[in-house]
Amino acid sequence: MRRPTRSPGVLLAVLGLGLALPLALTTPDPAQARARAEASPASRGPRLTASADALTLTVPPEGAAPGYTLRVMTGQLSLTTSRSGGTVLATAGEDAGGALRFRAAGAWQHATGVTDWDWGNGVLTLTAATTLPGATVRARIVPSADRYRLDWQVEGATPERLELACDLKSAGHWYGHGETQTPNGGPATDQPWPLDNGQVVHPAFGPASYYMIDPFWYTSSATGLHVDTGQMMNVAINQGGDGLGRFGIESAQPYRATVFVESTPLEVYRDYIGIVGGPAKSDATYRQYAEPVWNSWAQFYTHVDQEKLLDYAQDLHDHGLTGHALQLDDKWESAYGNLTFDPKAYPDPEAMSRRIHELGFDFGLWVTLWINLDSDQYQYAADRGYLLADAADPARPCRVTWWNGTAGIVDLANPEAAAWYKARLRNLMAAYGVDGLKFDTRFFDERCAPRAGHAPTDYQRLGAQLADEFDLQGVGIRVHWDAAAHRAGFVTRQLDKGTGWDSLRASVTQNLAISTIGYPFVATDMIGGSSVQPAPTKEVLVRWAQSASLMPLMYASTSPVDTIDVTTGRKVVYDAETSALYREAVARHTRLAPYIWDQVQHALRTGDPIMRPVFFDFPDYEQAYTIADAWMLGPAVLAAPQLADAPTRSVHLPPGTWYDVTRDRTLQGPRTIRSYATPLGVTPVFVRLGAKGADKALEALR
Known part of the structure; x- marks a missing residue:
């Protein structure tokens, strides 16, 4: 049904008389290639109704999709998405600078009132005035069962940036993004989890970045946002505590986004994987999952030579610190590029x-x-x-x-x-x-x-194709943003971390962020950290190894025998207990390898992350949405290692029956174990009895 062009005043006058507009048009089953043909009012599909101040799209449940309502306010253009009567995502209001905003001639502008709209063939087209005289915003909304497409552009002006602004609280907590640039040291020492619990200020968020990032965010309310662009973005989440998520594109090209609406965050993630694709293979071999790789970087930085490297290898061998490979990092060349x-x-x-x-x-x-x-x-x-x-x-x-x-x-x-x-x-x-x-x-x-x-994004694909011709030895490569990077199945290693407790904690939440934007084969930065900081203390090094032992892969560098403190040039010698506890962590990981390999095969079938937030498996467990120091390793293992310089920690057990490996006891969840004792030799880990793979995990961990 096409709406003839009228001024906003005429439209409000007509609606104010209480005249019902017969707007009940539908689209067919989205499974049939998400066709956009117009259907009869009797069909099950999106329906549009109009009132004095809003246009409302109602999308009924279909299959596993829960259905949703999208309310478009016309007096001041804004979007509110609801499910089961509750708001699950809303854009920013005019008091916060508007929902659809743009920068032109160095000044920020935004869409204001809707001046015209049209509903036909399953597409809602909107025209809105703006705060810039002579410029309008034209937007298209295409609803389907579990998502809607939002495309918009500015007409009558040439903007420098287009930006979508969301009210963070409307959707609960926010996740995704990948490695975060933050005012508090991210990504080396800070990776907020959830994102809205900190601040993300990432002005060079783009396909050529060295950060592992994708333009995908999801929320505890089971909504998600994917911005489809090959341009540089400017992303800010809760900057200065403003409560906004601002997702800007540094381009005048149309802004294209998909908003997902599902029942659980895991289903949102799977929707996203349906767009970008999951891994077609694992680039790492079974042995590379089972044993650590040792890399010279944090041990020597650039102060390395043949004699030092061989001493390093001999020490590891003599102390039973096994590994599948030893890598000589920077600096070995006569000149870079030779x-x-x-x-x-x-x-x-x-x-x-x-x-x-x-x-x-x-x-x-x-x-x-x-x-x-x-x-x-x-x-x-x-x-x-x-x-x-x-x-x-x-x-x-x-x-x-x-x-x-x-x-x-x-x-x-x-x-x-x-x-x-x-x-x-x-x-x-x-x-x-x-x-x-x-x-x-x-x-x-x-x-x-x-x-x-070619475009800049093509170089992610070309880089992935190049790397795929060589053995990457379980340290992977940092490519992202392009579907080829997802399909290649590379291991993803993090950006360099520091050597303190804050970096250890950031390594955990960063892995959760990376694995839930579609890169399921993750490793932390080198165990113990690097970043040209003082050598890690015994406690940080051991706790980092224990944490990494419950992740898909172990990426090691600092020797638990001895290392060089790059800040002083002095040798640091660790005691015998350090090596013993490190060996114990490696042995635990090796025993877990058959279980981890099963999760690799599952990721190849589904794209699901191996290391994932607790709420992916327990979406109804409210406490899970803010757990930043524990994770699920596959469906059966809850890892809760000590990540702080403390004698105890709290452990939140979701619903189910759990076996406490350390204390050899069975517990019923949900429950919170307060003051769980964590002497240096203890790594709290729990097995969910009855879950797929539980028997194999128990055999490895007992």
Whole structure:
């Protein structure tokens, strides 16, 4: 049904007379390709009704979808989504700067009253005035059983940014996003969980970011938001305690978003995976799940050489600290981009590789696409057009300053450049018995121009394709935002953490954030942290190992035998108990490997995260929505390790029958165990009896 254009005053006058407008139009079953054909009023599908101040879309339940109501206020454009009579998501009101807002000529504007609307073929089209004279907002809402599409743009002006603003409290608690930039040290020491319990201020949230992020957020009210863009975003959640979620796109292109409405947060997550895709395989092998990888970075940083690396490997071996691989991180090259060993620090890399293999480890190397200007390969690559071009001057190579100097970046969209780079990697690996690679830095930078016919997001796909040709040794790679990154099934390692308790806690909530935006194979940053901070204390190192033992993979660096405090240059020697407790954590993880491998196979079938928030499995357990120090590992294991410098902790057990592994007792939930004793050798962990995999988990943990 099409509504003829009238002024808002005429519309309100007509509605004010109490005249019912016959607006009961529907769309067919969304399972049939979500067709948008108009249907009769008798059909089960979205129905629109109008009142003096609002347009109301009613979407009935269908299958597992619970149904919802979307109320569009017309006097001041805003959206309120309700389910079962209660609000589950609302946009910001005019007093908070409006719902659909934009910045033009350096000033913020927003949509005001609806001046025209149309409902036909299952699409609600709105036109709204704005606070900028001569500019209007045109929006389209396409409802279906478990979501609605919201697309909008500004007409009559060229905006610099489009922004959707939501009232955080209307939806309960907020999650998703991935690694957060925060005023309190995120992501190294701060990862709010839920997001609204802290502040997120992330002005460079985009597909080329080194952060593991996706434009997806979900809430405790079982709603979700996915912003479909390849542009840079500016995201702020509760900035300054303002109670708003602001999701901005740095572009004049139309704003395209999907709002999910489901019964549980897990169903919202599954809806999102239905869009971006789940992993088609696991990039890591069974052994890489079962045993830790040891990486030299936090142990030595760049103060590493052949002698130190072999001493490190020998110490680990002699103290029974097993692992599937030992990786030489930065710095081993003669210059960044040469892909040749520095002969002064590594006089015999072949012998070094042989010895590492003799000790039972595979051998890995850190590599990057970034070629420094002082590399003997830089000019060669530049002359042949193998480097990304500068965004401001495409006639010259892009030069990017990073933590190791100034570099150009191999352009993976150039087939000749990609083939050249991969051939050099394979020659290096063959020459020195290198089994796998740790790719670092990004595959694109916003200061560069993508190759003709490509967008910045394409470099996530190209980077994923490159990395997929090599063994990543269970440390994975940091690609995101593109469906190829989801499908590749890479392990995701976090950004560098600090070495204190706050970073240990952030490593847990960050894994929960990453795994619930569609990357189920997660590891913390190196056990014990890094970030060029003082060496971790014995307690932090042991607790971190205990925590990681109850995650999908263990990513290790700081040796529990001894390490170097990079801030002082002094050697730190840990006592025998440190190594013993670390070995115990590794052994626990290895025993859990058959259970974890089952969860890997489940993730391949469903896309479900392995390490996940307690409320994914227990959505009706209200306390679960703010638990930041415990998680479910698959459906049967509740991990509650000590993450603070304290002798006890509280443990919240959801409904069900639980076996307390440490105290050898059975408990009935829901219940809260207060002051659970946690001496350094104790890692609280519980098995949900009767859950799938419980027997295998019990066998491993008892």
